[in-house]
Amino acid sequence: METALCTGSPLPRKMKALIPEVSVSCSGGFPLPCYSMDLQKYFTEKRAAVDQALDAVIAPESEYPASIHKAMRYCLFAGGKRLRPILALAAAEAVGGDGRTILREACALELIHTYSLVHDDLPAMDNDDYRRGVPTTHTVFGEALAILAGDALLTEAFKLLAGGGGSGQHAAPQLLTIIELLAEACSSRGLIGGQVVDLESEGKAIDASVLDYIHSHKTGKLIIASVELGARLAGGSPDQVECLRSYGAAIGLAFQIADDILDVTGSSAVLGKKTGSDQKQQKATWPALCGLKEARRRQRALCEEAVAGLAAFDEKADPLRFIARYIIERDS
Amino acid sequence: METALCTGSPLPRKMKALIPEVSVSCSGGFPLPCYSMDLQKYFTEKRAAVDQALDAVIAPESEYPASIHKAMRYCLFAGGKRLRPILALAAAEAVGGDGRTILREACALELIHTYSLVHDDLPAMDNDDYRRGVPTTHTVFGEALAILAGDALLTEAFKLLAGGGGSGQHAAPQLLTIIELLAEACSSRGLIGGQVVDLESEGKAIDASVLDYIHSHKTGKLIIASVELGARLAGGSPDQVECLRSYGAAIGLAFQIADDILDVTGSSAVLGKKTGSDQKQQKATWPALCGLKEARRRQRALCEEAVAGLAAFDEKADPLRFIARYIIERDS
Numbered sequence: 001m002e003t004a005l006c007t008g009s010p011l012p013r014k015m016k017a018l019i020p021e022v023s024v025s026c027s028g029g030f031p032l033p034c035y036s037m038d039l040q041k042y043f044t045e046k047r048a049a050v051d052q053a054l055d056a057v058i059a060p061e062s063e064y065p066a067s068i069h070k071a072m073r074y075c076l077f078a079g080g081k082r083l084r085p086i087l088a089l090a091a092a093e094a095v096g097g098d099g100r101t102i103l104r105e106a107c108a109l110e111l112i113h114t115y116s117l118v119h120d121d122l123p124a125m126d127n128d129d130y131r132r133g134v135p136t137t138h139t140v141f142g143e144a145l146a147i148l149a150g151d152a153l154l155t156e157a158f159k160l161l162a163g164g165g166g167s168g169q170h171a172a173p174q175l176l177t178i179i180e181l182l183a184e185a186c187s188s189r190g191l192i193g194g195q196v197v198d199l200e201s202e203g204k205a206i207d208a209s210v211l212d213y214i215h216s217h218k219t220g221k222l223i224i225a226s227v228e229l230g231a232r233l234a235g236g237s238p239d240q241v242e243c244l245r246s247y248g249a250a251i252g253l254a255f256q257i258a259d260d261i262l263d264v265t266g267s268s269a270v271l272g273k274k275t276g277s278d279q280k281q282q283k284a285t286w287p288a289l290c291g292l293k294e295a296r297r298r299q300r301a302l303c304e305e306a307v308a309g310l311a312a313f314d315e316k317a318d319p320l321r322f323i324a325r326y327i328i329e330r331d332s
Numbered sequence: 333m334e335t336a337l338c339t340g341s342p343l344p345r346k347m348k349a350l351i352p353e354v355s356v357s358c359s360g361g362f363p364l365p366c367y368s369m370d371l372q373k374y375f376t377e378k379r380a381a382v383d384q385a386l387d388a389v390i391a392p393e394s395e396y397p398a399s400i401h402k403a404m405r406y407c408l409f410a411g412g413k414r415l416r417p418i419l420a421l422a423a424a425e426a427v428g429g430d431g432r433t434i435l436r437e438a439c440a441l442e443l444i445h446t447y448s449l450v451h452d453d454l455p456a457m458d459n460d461d462y463r464r465g466v467p468t469t470h471t472v473f474g475e476a477l478a479i480l481a482g483d484a485l486l487t488e489a490f491k492l493l494a495g496g497g498g499s500g501q502h503a504a505p506q507l508l509t510i511i512e513l514l515a516e517a518c519s520s521r522g523l524i525g526g527q528v529v530d531l532e533s534e535g536k537a538i539d540a541s542v543l544d545y546i547h548s549h550k551t552g553k554l555i556i557a558s559v560e561l562g563a564r565l566a567g568g569s570p571d572q573v574e575c576l577r578s579y580g581a582a583i584g585l586a587f588q589i590a591d592d593i594l595d596v597t598g599s600s601a602v603l604g605k606k607t608g609s610d611q612k613q614q615k616a617t618w619p620a621l622c623g624l625k626e627a628r629r630r631q632r633a634l635c636e637e638a639v640a641g642l643a644a645f646d647e648k649a650d651p652l653r654f655i656a657r658y659i660i661e662r663d664s
Contacts, residue, residue, distance in 0.1 A: 058519060065528045068520045097484035119483060122473035142455035144531055147479060151451060152520040154483065158490045162508045172504035178493045179511065183491030188391060188400045188484040196397045199476055 039282075039322050043086065046099070049083045051077070053107045057160060071141040071149035072156075075118050076111070079132035084109040084222060087323065088230035091244050094310075094317035097234025102166050105178060105233060109226050111157035112186055116222075119152040120195060128255050158183075170233055186224035194218025201284040211284050212253075219259075220252035226318075243309055247320060250306035254327050258300040260285035262330075264292060303328050361451075371654050375418065378431070382417045383409070385439045389492060403473040403481035407450050408443070411464035415587075416554060417442040419655065420562035423576050425650040426642075429566025435494050437510060437565060441558050444518055447485035448554075450478055452527060490515075501566055510561050519555035526550025533616040539562040543616050544585075551591075552584035559652075575641055579652060581636035586659050589631040592617035596624060596664075635660050 037264045054076060059069045085106035089099035099106075120121040121128040121136040122143060131141050138146035161179050166168055184190060190271060194217025231241045264287045286295035303324040354557035386408060391401045417438035421431035431438075453460040453468040454475060461471050470478035493511050496502055516522060526549025533542060557581040563573045596619045635656040642649045 009429075043520070063521075065525050065532065067532065068524060068528045072520065115483075119479055122476075124479060145528070146526050147451055147454065147456060148520075148528060151447075151482075151486065154486060155515050155518050155524070156520075159512055160520060162511035162515060172508050175508060176504050179494035180491055183487050184495060188397075188404065188480075188488075188490060189395075191557050192400060192480050193397050194486045196400045196477070196480060200397065200399065271433075293644065316636045 003161065022248045039319065042319055044074050045087045046089050047082045048081045049071055049103060050089075050102075050107060050110060051104050051316055054110060055110075057107055057156065067141065067145055068148055069153060070232035071137055071145045071225065072152055074140060075137040075146075075149060076153070078134050080110065082110055083323070084113050084226040085224065087226040087248070087320070090317075090323065091227040091230030091236075092234035092317040093230075094244065094314065094320055095231050095234050095236035095240045095314050097230075099230075101169055101231055104169075105161055105175075105229055106226075108157040108160045108182070109222070109229065111153045111332075112182065113222060115150040115157070116191055116195070117187070118153070119147055122146060125195070125199065154186075158246075172235065179230065181228060182225050184227035185221040188220035190217055194221070198284065202283075206284045206289075208289060211286065212287055214284060215253050215256040216249070219256040223252035223255065224248035240313075243312060245318075246309045247306045250302045250309065253325055254299045254306065254324070256300070257286045257295055258327050258330060260287055261292065261295055261299065263287075300328060338386030339408040340349065369540065374651055376419055379414045380416045381432075381435060382414045382421075382439060382442060385435050386442060386469060386566060388441075389439055389488065399473065400480055400484060401478055403477045406472060406486055407469040407478075407481060408446050408485070410466050412442065412446065414442055415655070416445050416558040419555065419558040419580070419652070422566075422649075422651040422655065424566035426576065426645050426652055427563050427566050427568035427572050428648065429562075429568075431451055431562075431566075433501055434562055434565045435559045436501075437493055437507075437561055438558075440492045440514070441554070441561065443485045443489035443492065445554060445604075446515070447482040447489070448518070448523055448527070450482040450485070454478060457527070457531065481530040486518075506565065511563065514557050517553040522549055522553040526553070530616065536664075537616075538616045540621060541623055545591075546616060547585050548581070549589040552581055555587065556580035557586035576652075578641045579656075580636045582641065583635045583656055583659055586631045586634035586638065586656070589627055589634070590659050590662060592619055593624065593627055593631065632660060 057075060058072055059071045061073055063069050085103075088102060088106040088109055092099050092102045102161075117131065118137045120126050121131060122138055124225070128136055130136060137149055141255075158179060161175060161182065164175055186192065186195070194214050197210065198214045198218055201214065224245050225248075227244040228241060231244045236244065263285065286298065306324045307321050310320060313320075347382050390404055390408060391406055393402045395401050417435075420434060420438040420441055424431050424434050449463065450469045452458050453463060453492075454470055460468055462468060468478075469481055473481070490511060493507060494512065496507055518524065520528070529542065530546045530550055533546065556577050557580075558574040560573060563576045568576065595617065618630065622630075638656045639653050642652060
């Protein structure tokens with residue numbers, strides 16, 4: 001799945017204009033600038049680092065009570081792209097920091113994201129049997145363990161963030177700020193609020209403002225918090241943090257629109273879950289509201305906006321620019 | 333329900349020996365020392381303070397999306413005794429602090445406790461329709477909103493704890509320690525682990541060690557964390573914190589045994605939920621394992637141990653001593 005992050009193919013003409021600072025180092029004589037294999041390596045390495053750190057955080061499967069630790073590990077290592085932690089690491093590096101110093105905190109983002117997926121997939125919510133090509137947690141472990149595994153991942157996220165104080169890597173007041181902003185992003189005024197409105201909009205005619213609310217809360221808030229976490233912990237200036245928040249808002253929305261588009265156009269074999277499920281559940285989506293063409297236009301405009309907002313950053317922000325491109329090109 | 337906290341009646345002979353430091357200020361000419369009405373007032377006032385603080389923390393019912401805020405408020409204001417926040421306030425005062433300075437953090441304990449009840453009551457878990465005399469959250473709002481309301485309360489708890497840094501009331505490193513210890517208490521190695529083993533023990537013959545695991549994790553860990561939170565934030569010495577942790581462990585277990593006993597002997601009208609449900613679900617309980625008499629003996633021994641462990645504290649620890657008595661006497 002990770003190869004989708006860098007295809008090595010030339011950038012579309014429109015994207016060329018979007019990413020003026022991109023470093024050109026590809027081999028093969030492409031006539032247009034393309035992303036180098038180094039960026040593919042960047043994402044592969046970051047993902048491996050996140051996976052390794054997550055593995056160290058969660059109790060081993062054998063630890064009593066084994067069933068909950070098996071369930072937690074099952075959903076956590078079920079093929080996630082680790083987009084949110086990688087965004088945090090990339091944001092930390094964009095402001096001149098070292099991603100390794102925020103790896104622990106970046107992992108908390110993945111724990112929270114995974115908890116939200118496990119609960120969203122439950123029969124009482126979106127009732128999804130498959131995600132990323134494998135059966136969902138409740139399908140394998142039953143509803144009770146799926147609910148508890150989600151609860152445990154959310155709890156572990158805050159433990160991880162608070163436990164960082166002991167290492168002296170980050171100042172305690174800064175960690176408290178991060179915990180507060182993450183909790184706010186995941187609260188009834190954030191991620192949970194988005195899921196509530198999403199559920200309540202099923203089968204109803206809704207307008208663009210409600211759809212924007214759903215997307216910006218269900219997906220956007222945690223993505224903004226991800227880049228903000230990285231930028232703040234790495235010592236980014238208030239201006240840099242604000243620029244990166246805007247970047248996060250734009251790609252967060254673009255990512256959710258991409259999800260909706262893939263549900264209409266994607267291959268279920270590649271996506272690892274049933275396609276057309278949004279339509280079947282009469283879910284509010286951009287393609288349903290304004291058509292595929294307008295959804296694609298809006299998605300692209302958001303990615304352009306995201307990249308344009310990074311103009312003040314040097315090549316250390318290239319991974320962030322690349323993620324904006326990946327959102328348009330991704331097929332899973 | 334709060335009147336059960338202080339009946340004004342003479343202490344049983346056995347309890348007299350347990351609580352040598354108790355202040356005697358009752359009117360009415362009782363031949364034996366009894367708890368004064370001041371203690372009843374103490375609990376009523378503390379509960380009111382906690383309720384008021386909780387009301388200020390949770391978004392109003394009218395705030396969009398209204399359904400989730402209604403569900404959160406419904407379960408949070410459904411007649412809870414506020415035992416955990418009151419324990420925290422009482423522990424803070426026992427070490428010479430002012431309970432008001434930790435009210436914010438004490439509220440986080442009630443948010444966490446309420447989240448755990450809402451999730452435990454779900455059809456996939458204990459499938460309880462009533463609690464404290466009112467229909468459970470999922471019965472009123474549906475399963476999806478009950479799951480999300482629980483998630484939101486847990487998230488809000490950590491937001492509340494982290495947000496306290498800004499007030500300057502407590503040092504940031506201390507708040508991080510509190511967040512970490514609370515998250516640990518609620519993790520798969522704590523409260524969640526206890527619920528997992530409880531669910532998996534239904535209908536099985538289990539021994540006392542498993543039952544102790546269930547009780548000490550499902551109830552004990554959060555109660556220990558409650559007194560520890562209060563004692564630490566109020567500047568208790570390491571020795572005092574350790575004493576209070578032992579007190580918490582003893583009353584936590586006693587409280588859970590009391591719950592099991594009430595399920596056998598209690599009035600469903602007073603309890604506000606069906607009695608006999610543990611037996612029906614073939615749940616692991618002390619009365620089931622060793623009989624009512626032995627369960628009562630163990631409960632009383634634990635309360636004696638709890639009070640004996642407070643010997644080094646002066647009368648400022650009386651509310652804690654009183655809570656140990658309340659656990660034996662409570663009828664709901």
